[in-house]
Amino acid sequence: DAKTTQPPSMDCAEGRAANLPCNHSTISGNEYVYWYRQIHSQGPQYIIHGLKNNETNEMASLIITEDRKSSTLILPHATLRDTAVYYCIVRVWGGGSGNTGKLIFGQGTTLQVKP
Amino acid sequence: DSGVTQTPKHLITATGQRVTLRCSPRSGDLSVYWYQQSLDQGLQFLIQYYNGEERAKGNILERFSAQQFPDLHSELNLSSLELGDSALYFCASSPADGTYEQYFGPGTRLTVT
Numbered sequence: 511d512a513k514t515t516q517p518p519s520m521d522c523a524e525g526r527a528a529n530l531p532c533n534h535s536t537i538s539g540n541e542y543v544y545w546y547r548q549i550h551s552q553g554p555q556y557i558i559h560g561l562k563n564n565e566t567n568e569m570a571s572l573i574i575t576e577d578r579k580s581s582t583l584i585l586p587h588a589t590l591r592d593t594a595v596y597y598c599i600v601r602v603w604g605g606g607s608g609n610t611g612k613l614i615f616g617q618g619t620t621l622q623v624k625p
Numbered sequence: 626d627s628g629v630t631q632t633p634k635h636l637i638t639a640t641g642q643r644v645t646l647r648c649s650p651r652s653g654d655l656s657v658y659w660y661q662q663s664l665d666q667g668l669q670f671l672i673q674y675y676n677g678e679e680r681a682k683g684n685i686l687e688r689f690s691a692q693q694f695p696d697l698h699s700e701l702n703l704s705s706l707e708l709g710d711s712a713l714y715f716c717a718s719s720p721a722d723g724t725y726e727q728y729f730g731p732g733t734r735l736t737v738t
Contacts, residue, residue: 544726553627553715553729554668597668611656611719612681613727615668 514598516619522592524625528585532598535579540602543574543581546613547594554597554615557583588623595620628652629730631716637736643704646733650697650718656680657699658719658727659691663712674699675722706737 515533522528534543545557558565558572560581565572571584585592597618628651638644650657659671670683674693685691688706693699703710713734717727 548668551713551732551734553629553717553731554727555627556726556728559726611658611722611725611727612670612673612683613658613660613668613717614670617667 514600514616516596516598516616518617519620519622521622521624522585522588524590524623525587528588528592528621528623530583530585530596530598530619530621531580532583533580534598534600537578537600538602541600542602543572544599544601544613545570545572545583546597546599546615548597548618549591549594554613557596588621590623590625593621593623627728627730629716629718629728631714631730631733633733634731635734635736637738638706639738640706640708642706642737643702644706644735646701646703646714646716646735648699648701648716648718648730650699650716651728654718654720654728655697656719656722656725657693657697658717659685659699659701660715660717660729661712662715662732663709666712668715671701680722703735708737711735711737 544559546554548554560572574581595618630649655676658673671685673681691701713732715732717729719725
């Protein structure tokens with residue numbers, strides 16, 4: 511799985527958009543970008559994933575650059591409850607031999623949403 | 626609520642003892658994963674089971690073992706406990722084998738004294 515680089519911490523004002531960057535310059539053509547978050551000591555929570563097109567769901571949007579070497583997770587209207595550690599993980603999607611589901615977590619970005 | 630349940634929520638035990646952590650996956654999910662989160666190591670993958678069979682192993686100590694039962698619940702057994710085993714232990718499940726999104730339980734906090 512490709513390595514990812516994230517800033518260790520970010521601040522965001524409540525109600526504003528939070529834009530969390532992730533660099534994955536060694537990503538392969540069949541690797542997806544996944545985002546999870548962990549609110550203090552709770553189990554990590556799946557947010558979104560994508561391959562090359564921008565993706566949006568009820569939680570967030572994922573913008574992947576055309577060369578796929580970086581991406582940005584966008585929380586459109588951050589609330590205090592979005593304060594968490596956000597993890598960007600790159601991996602092949604789907605089943606098949608060798609595609610074990612284990613997640614390799616880095617250090618992530620600690621997002622602090624401030625009132 | 627992810628639909629994954631873990632018991633107990635908290636466990637305090639002494640060094641040298643053995644404990645069992647239990648996980649019930651989301652309804653219909655066949656894969657179960659165990660992760661350990663300690664202060665100095667971050668979130669680390671331990672082991673995965675798929676439909677009762679061991680599928681992948683991470684840096685799991687020989688003192689630790691796991692199994693998945695026919696009803697798909699899983700247990701993580703930790704023996705000869707050491708102070709360094711104090712950590713949060715998370716279970717996650719996914720619908721199938723492979724890199725699908727995983728749904729995590731609330732965790733079991735183990736304290737070894």
